[in-house]
Each structure stands twice: as C-alpha cells, then as structure tokens.
Amino acid sequence: DVTYGWWAGNAFVTNRSGRFIASHAAHTGLISLAAGANTLFEFSRFDPSVPMGNQGLVSIPHLAAIGIGFDEAGVWTGAGVVTIAILNLILSMVYGAGGLLHAIKFPEKIEDSEVKQAQKFKLEWDNPDNQTFILGHHLIFFGVANIWFVEWARVHGIYDPAVEAIRQVNYNLDLTQIWNHQFDFIQIDSLEDVMGGHAFLAFFQIGGGAFHIATKQIGTYTKFKGAELLSAEAILSWSLAGIG
Numbered sequence: 178d179v180t181y182g183w184w185a186g187n188a189f190v191t192n193r194s195g196r197f198i199a200s201h202a203a204h205t206g207l208i209s210l211a212a213g214a215n216t217l218f219e220f221s222r223f224d225p226s227v228p229m230g231n232q233g234l235v236s237i238p239h240l241a242a243i244g245i246g247f248d249e250a251g252v253w254t255g256a257g258v259v260t261i262a263i264l265n266l267i268l269s270m271v272y273g274a275g276g277l278l279h280a281i282k283f284p285e286k287i288e289d290s291e292v293k294q295a296q297k298f299k300l301e302w303d304n305p306d307n308q309t310f311i312l313g314h315h316l317i318f319f320g321v322a323n324i325w326f327v328e329w330a331r332v333h334g335i336y337d338p339a340v341e342a343i344r345q346v347n348y349n350l351d352l353t354q355i356w357n358h359q360f361d362f363i364q365i366d367s368l369e370d371v372m373g374g375h376a377f378l379a380f381f382q383i384g385g386g387a388f389h390i391a392t393k394q395i396g397t398y399t400k401f402k403g404a405e406l407l408s409a410e411a412i413l414s415w416s417l418a419g420i421g
Contacts, residue, residue, distance in 0.1 A: 194287040194300050199279035206272030212236065213265030216258060225253035236262075244334045244343040251342050306393045313389030320383035323375045330372050337368055348372035 190197040216236040229238050237258065240246050245257045284290055288299035298314075301307040329335070330346040337344050349369035355377050358365055365371060 193285045195279050195283050195285045195290075197300075198287065199276045202272050202276030202279060206269045206276060209265045209272060210269035213262045213269060216240070216262035216265065220255065220258050220262065223253075223255075242336050243329060244336055247336070247343060249334070249343045251336070309389045309393065313386040313391075316382045316386030316389065320379045320381075320386060323379035323382065327372050327376045327379065330368070335368070339366070346372050348376040350376050352377070 190200060219232075219234050219237045222232075223234070223237060224232065229241070237246060240258060240261060245261060246253065246255055248254050248256075286299070288296050290296055298311060299307070300311075327348050331348065332345070334343045334345040336342070337346070346368045349367070350373045351370075354370055355374050358370060358374065362374075
C-alpha cells in the first residue's frame with residue numbers, strides 16, 4: 178500500500194513492475210549516453226603532451242587503466258577509444274528502446290506478461306523466496322563481470338603504475354593471501370593479488386547465486402537474515418532480467 182505522496186521517489190511505479198523496469202532502462206540509457214558522449218568530447222580535446230590529471234578528464238583515464246588508448250609502453254595511440262564511445266551510444270539507444278517498450282507496449286505489471294520466464298521476476302517484497310530467487314541472478318551477473326575483468330587483465334593486459342606500462346596480469350588465487358588482504362586491502366601493491374581476489378569473488382558470487390536460485394528461504398524471515406536489505410539487493414538483477 179502506498180503511504181507517501183505521488184512526488185516521492187518511485188511512488189508512480191508502486192505495484193507497476195513493468196513501468197519500474199521502464200524507468201530503470203531509461204536511467205541506464207542516460208548513463209550509457211553520458212559515458213559515450215563524454216568519451217568523444219574528451220577524445221576531441223585530449224593533449225597527450227599534458228598529464229591527464231591536469232586536463233580534467235574522467236573517461237579516458239578509466240579507459241587507460243584497463244589498457245585502452247595507449248600502447249604497452251604507455252604511449253598514447255587513441256586505439257579503441259572511439260569504438261568504446263560509439264558502443265556506449267549504441268547501447269544507450271537499445272536501453273532507451275527497451276524503456277519505451279516497457280512504458281508503452283508491455284504490461285504494467287510483469288506478472289501479467291505472456292512470457293513465463295519474465296513472470297518469475299515479479300517483485301513480491303514480502304515473499305522471501307521470490308527475493309532470494311532474484312538476488313541469485315544479481316550475484317551471477319556480478320560474478321560474470323568479475324570473470325570478464327580477470328580475463329581481460331590476463332589476455333589483453335591493464336596498466337601497472339609500478340612499471341608505468343600496460344602488462345598482462347595472471348591472477349594469484351592464493352586463498353590465504355585473499356583472506357589476509359580483507360583487513361589491509363588499501364595496502365595491496367600486487368596486481369596479481371588484486372586479480373586473484375576478483376577470481377575468488379567470481380567463484381563465490383556465481384556459486385552463491387546458483388544457491389539462491391535453487392533454494393528457498395530457510396527459517397524465519399527476519400531483518401538479521403536479509404529482510405528489507407534483500408529487497409534492495411534484488412533490484413538490479415530484476416531490472417536487467419526484465420529488460421532482457
């Protein structure tokens with residue numbers, strides 16, 4: 178039941194899960210549009226003779242960190258920067274189209290969809306089994322993202338500030354190191370250890386996601402066991418699965 182005004186947050190999409198997806202698709206599209214447009218803007222004015230920190234850049238430094246736009250010696254080439262920018266612009270149109278479809282054509286409530294797979298992602302805030310099912314997909318998405326990052330570093334390479342160059346980094350899956358670094362992660366000075374931590378997270382998140390999807394809530398649903406917090410964590414995977 179809605180207990181707050183129409184102007185507050187997502188009041189308009191309360192109990193209208195399909196429209197909720199539309200708003201999130203539009204939001205994602207705007208982010209992708211901003212990323213692509215800003216990358217092109219920075220590319221057009223970037224001066225490789227001036228340190229990036231003195232040029233007020235945002236997008237290009239992030240691309241440089243994962244080895245895009247510079248060669249192995251850290252020299253500016255610009256390779257791949259425009260491709261990434263245009264890809265973001267194209268994806269923004271895809272997200273925008275998805276948002277329009279959910280806002281205009283598809284049912285207001287995802288449970289009214291004719292697609293049975295989509296119906297599974299209806300939001301039932303007071304149903305822990307529904308929430309743990311959605312959370313499982315959320316975790317798998319994060320796990321896949323971690324795998325992508327680890328493999329990118331291993332195959333393509335990322336920037337290593339210690340040697341001021343782009344190099345390939347093989348993950349160090351040392352569980353003892355990973356456990357110890359949870360208390361001093363700010364002091365980590367090895368990219369191999371960083372990648373090892375991401376590799377471990379990938380396994381942990383995908384395994385946990387599969388567990389959440391395959392099982393139901395065990396015992397009483399309390400705040401200690403995820404009530405309320407579980408609902409918030411479920412939103413991302415629910416939105417992505419609905420858009421897909």
